[in-house]
Amino acid sequence: MSKDRTRLERLFLRLEAKFPRFGRAIWVIRQPWAILIRIPLGALLILGGILSFLPVLGIWMLPLGLLLLAVDLPFLRHPLNAVVVQSERRYRRWRRARRKIA
Template sequence: MFGRAFRMPRSRALRVAIGVLLTFLGLLGFLPVLGFWMIPLGLLVLSYEFATVRRLRRRSVVWWERRRRPPPR
């Protein structure tokens, strides 16, 4: 995503657990060490398992690429 590649665990249960954990801990972002940056990362991990989140991820990638593309001359 956004020009970067990340390795994901092979186990579906582990991917779901990591995604849920990151999202939940991101909601506690007002605490030290934890941050709100964990919410999008958790949703990104979950997007590999659930179609609803995958659609949102794909739309954001398309929007980002259109925004980066220079305007036609």
Template sequence: MFERKVPALRRPLNAIRAKGWWVVRVPVAFFFIIGGILAILPVFGVWMLPIGFLLLAVDITALRGPLADAIVRGRRRIALWRRRR
């Protein structure tokens, strides 16, 4: 979805999803998740949680289904909210 909406992200996203990058993805994903949990601090925020889980879902197949379901539900709720406004 991001590649279609922002074509400039195509190359970096393909590089991040490459096979040998799991060594970088997993620690960065855990950093984002921990940063999201520490959302009370000014630099960190809840915005870090979804990014961390998306990065983990690239390598952990068990997260892909639930994460895809959450994305679909979130997009539907946003669409309903926009229609009501």
């Protein structure tokens, strides 16, 4: 298993732990036989993220769709992992700075 795939698996495990209600659904979608669900769902989520200016849709759909597609498309894994790691670092830094202020 490649380093990028392992990192992506850890990301999905963290998502399952953080959102226990959706943990089972995330686990099912990650299974190899769910490719027929994962690809169209990922594409629809990306489209919904692009159309986030509409009332029901949101920008949150874009990263979720990319995550689902990265399971099957190896060329997406490395850039997506890099963005997730960078975002987590910035978020931690921002929270530390907020704690110092308060």
